[in-house]
Amino acid sequence: MSKKDSSSLPAIEVTGISKCYTINHKNKASYSTLKDDLANIVRAPLGKKIESTEEKFWALKNVSFEVPKGEIFGVIGKNGSGKSTLLKILSRIVDPTEGSIKIRGRVASLLEVGTGFHPELTGRENIYFNGSMLGMSRQEITSKFQEIVDFSEIEKFIDTPVKFYSSGMYVRLAFAVAAHLDPEILILDEVLAVGDAAFQQKSMKKILSTMTEGRTVLFVSHSMGAIRQLCTKGVLLKEGTVEASGSIGAITDRYLLETMNEGEEATSELSPTWVNNGSVDSEWFVPEEISLVDADQKPLKGVADRNEDAWVSIKGTIKKTDPAFTLGYALWDKDSRNMLYMSLATDGSQKDWPKFNKGPVQILGKIPRRLLNTGNYRVTVVDALFQKYWIHDPEASPMRVGLKVDGKYTSSPYWLDNRGGIIAPEITDWKNA
């Protein structure tokens, strides 16, 4: 930036952005065929106009905000609040219907890792192509090439076509390239935060560490944990409009309050089993029943002894296999405001993962004994395409069951009941110095 006064201008200026989609109820396909359009042209003049049920849908309506230089800025909101549309407009993928945006500085936008990866190309070739897609110059890629390869930890296979890679290796390489981008402004989607593999954390750390050097990040997410951890300011979107903006604490509180009020009655008396009434479905997986069982797979009827392992049983049908598909659960404090932890079926080493073959499937995920305190908890079941997106995320997933934990704390004679704390792990290592 050569101009002196440009340093005080905001990095991103969004002014009155709206986006309108026309939903055409007539066609099932998202693209029309020539026949349909021709038929309309032919019939319309005859007065026999095809019943047109076009509906306008405003994904964003008059959204304005500014992102100061050097800020890590959060955009939050529920599914369907317009976050993704905003992200796509900022990334210049989608054109806004109204309004304007000014972005000052070189931008890189990461909506997905591995964009443009071609299975027939080798790791080396894909680094170059993907890097170029993300806005790096050839020189820049060449100078960072060794660093990217080292970071990805797949040096041995760098000249192998990526179609022979395991899904883990593939993701590693994709993240390695993304982590070495060096823009002034980074637009980052939460899809990158799906799952919690160690490598991905390393990548996020690397991406964000470069951001401390006065760079601007726009981070879109509906995970309050990540947002609170990373951002200082942000906006809250609701039904396509800006509901609140300002300090991150205030807007996340507001968001949580809203989502809580909506789910209030549901969380207070949660059933120990959840059965799909047909409303939950996806391209990959249809859940059938979620329940809590003991080690012998006998139903717990919602009450678990804290000194025994409990298991979350997920029963359903895999409709379409995908190497990135995974299931898991998140455990929440009873007031549902804080997630204690999340566990995915693919968190361990790959050989230990459960098989997700097409057809009926039942998997069990452990809730370790002597971890939770006595009291009420909530378990939400999640499914996701790892590193791509949540099918049902921990916060909004309709697959939820209640869990009551009972039982004594440890073998100590002192604690009988009602120990403080959300969790009560058995930490008994005390000794004289």
Next chain:
Amino acid sequence: MRNQSAVSIQAGRRASLNIKELWSYRELFLFFAWRDIKVRYKQTALGAGWAILQPFLATGVFTLFFNRVAGISSGSATIPYPVFAYLGLMYWNCFSGSLSTVSNSLVSAQGLITKIYFPRLIPPLAAVALSVVDFFFAGVAFIAILIAFKVQPDILGLLMILPSLVLIVLGAFGLGVFFAALNVKYRDVRSALPFITQILLFVTPVIYPISLIPERFRIYAYLNPAAGAISAVRAAFFDQPINWAGFGLSVLGAVIMIVFGLWYFRRTEKNFVDVI
């Protein structure tokens, strides 16, 4: 990073060609072309041999059926039909190949277009490169054919190689870029294209000389850029007078296609992601 220090997004901005932006993305264009070429020949036993084999086999078939059975000749006793046909097919393959890859380039790049921004003209532009590379492979084999049939080309013929290639590629790009934009909305293009290409092969003087077309229709035939390009390069090669008026008509045809194709492309471009 690509050197763009400020980006301005404005709703309802008018479409423009924006050559400056295209130029700033030239490296990505090269990467696109390089990727397409790499991928094309990966895991094929013959590799670039296909670029030679295709016109070679087609020449054999055409010589047998059109020349021997149907009695179509090259229009001159001194020009062996296989040499005549191969030269035409070299250019024709470049035309039909470009037309098909350019037309499908946006739909094939769907995953990229919905995930990242780059000038949408990049995939169709890069798609042309593949056919041009194939053309040069086929050209090497043509030298062998000339030697085998003891045909000595005219020096002017060598000078016409490039202008004809440029003309045919521009024509294919102009038509292809229109189809590419249309394909985004109407997938019918995908099904119609092989049929269109087939029809075009028969109305273009590829397997027969343009003199076979009746005089009063010839003016329309020449509006097809492939017709002018192939006729001119053939005439030059085999030491016949070039019909410059016809060549000029073909250039006009190509210009019309390019202008119309780019106009339609730029006009519909901003809605690609919404409908693809």
